[in-house]
Amino acid sequence: MHVLRQVLLQASRSTAIRSVIETAPGSRQVVRRFVPGTDPQDAVGACADLVGQGLTTSLDHLGEDTTDVEHARRVRDAYVTVLGLLSDAGLTQGGRVEVSVKLSAVGQALGADGEKIALENAREICAAAAAAGTTVTLDMEDHTTTDSTLAVLRELRQDHPSVGAVLQAYLFRTEADCRDLAVAGSRVRLCKGAYKEPPSVAFQAAAEVDLSYVRCLKVLMAGSGYPMVATHDPRMVAIAGALAVTNRRTPGDHEYQMLYGIRPEEQRRLASEGEIVRVYVPYGQEWYGYLMRRLAERPANVAFFLRSLVSRG
Numbered sequence: 201m202h203v204l205r206q207v208l209l210q211a212s213r214s215t216a217i218r219s220v221i222e223t224a225p226g227s228r229q230v231v232r233r234f235v236p237g238t239d240p241q242d243a244v245g246a247c248a249d250l251v252g253q254g255l256t257t258s259l260d261h262l263g264e265d266t267t268d269v270e271h272a273r274r275v276r277d278a279y280v281t282v283l284g285l286l287s288d289a290g291l292t293q294g295g296r297v298e299v300s301v302k303l304s305a306v307g308q309a310l311g312a313d314g315e316k317i318a319l320e321n322a323r324e325i326c327a328a329a330a331a332a333g334t335t336v337t338l339d340m341e342d343h344t345t346t347d348s349t350l351a352v353l354r355e356l357r358q359d360h361p362s363v364g365a366v367l368q369a370y371l372f373r374t375e376a377d378c379r380d381l382a383v384a385g386s387r388v389r390l391c392k393g394a395y396k397e398p399p400s401v402a403f404q405a406a407a408e409v410d411l412s413y414v415r416c417l418k419v420l421m422a423g424s425g426y427p428m429v430a431t432h433d434p435r436m437v438a439i440a441g442a443l444a445v446t447n448r449r450t451p452g453d454h455e456y457q458m459l460y461g462i463r464p465e466e467q468r469r470l471a472s473e474g475e476i477v478r479v480y481v482p483y484g485q486e487w488y489g490y491l492m493r494r495l496a497e498r499p500a501n502v503a504f505f506l507r508s509l510v511s512r513g
């Protein structure tokens with residue numbers, strides 16, 4: 201299982217495998233389980249549907265391989281446009297629909313000026329989100345970007361204090377990062393982590409990642425920030441619920457988050473109990489890397505994916 205995960209994460213960076221999967225006859229329909237569409241209208245429709253079910257959402261414009269400044273600007277503009285559409289549809293007020301942004305998509309990897317370019321683009325997205333009555337969460341990518349992403353977060357929060365961060369429990373550093381960020385007004389999404397990381401920086405065994413997740417949850421739940429519990433793991437959800445009780449938290453001061461298409465019944469169950477549940481909704485043409493990370497998380501999804509490709513092909 202560990203080997204399969206490593207292979208799939210490796211494949212997520214391979215252009216040859218990418219072109220085979222993108223052009224396979226059955227791909228599109230399978231991808232729809234995890235990515236509701238490629239156009240902004242698809243994204244707005246999916247958010248409206250989820251909000252109608254009593255859920256909230258975070259919309260992610262897919263795209264990680266931004267190689268020039270123009271491309272980074274187009275991604276920024278895509279966010280500004282979709283925020284306008286979401287606002288027109290009445291979905292953004294009170295943060296019911298927010299957006300998630302990968303800094304690499306808005307320029308972070310563009311050489312020495314990358315962080316500055318990403319910060320400027322992210323600022324404009326934050327301003328558009330604020331005008332629409334909602335906010336932004338910065339996704340976290342591989343460990344080489346963590347310091348830069350947290351530095352951009354600090355800058356953005358000066359004007360937009362509600363901008364959220366993501367911390368990944370598989371990194372050794374994360375418990376300390378949780379302590380730094382468990383402060384009033386700070387929104388922190390805690391996830392296990394989805395990238396291939398070396399043993400020098402990250403726990404490798406699933407059990408160790410889970411233990412780290414619980415330690416980090418304890419810090420966030422006991423702190424004065426706004427914890428966002430991003431996991432599909434029933435044990436982590438139960439532990440978060442218990443920690444919320446011991447820390448006298450109530451449904452409005454923390455939330456649960458899950459990915460589009462994964463455990464939708466559990467999303468609705470938690471919401472029906474009065475919890476805030478946010479569904480992460482990715483959309484766009486660049487679904488390949490996202491899909492491969494989802495397949496790496498669960499071998500059953502690989503079998504499902506391959507069966508669909510064969511039966512449709």
Ligand code: FDA
Nearest residue numbers: 339340366391392393394430431432433457458459480497
């Ligand atoms: P784990 O992978 O241990 O799964 C526990 C159980 O959940 C499984 O046994 C299964 O029942 C179910 N499950 C999990 N994944 C599934 C799948 N793909 N298909 C079907 N069932 C599945 N990562 C990152 O590095 N940076 C980021 O910014 C984000 N952002 C983010 C936002 C949100 C809202 C979520 C929910 C997750 C992320 N992630 C992320 C991804 C995260 O790091 C992690 O890879 C996945 O959430 C899977 O980990 P779980 O906590 O679900 O546990």
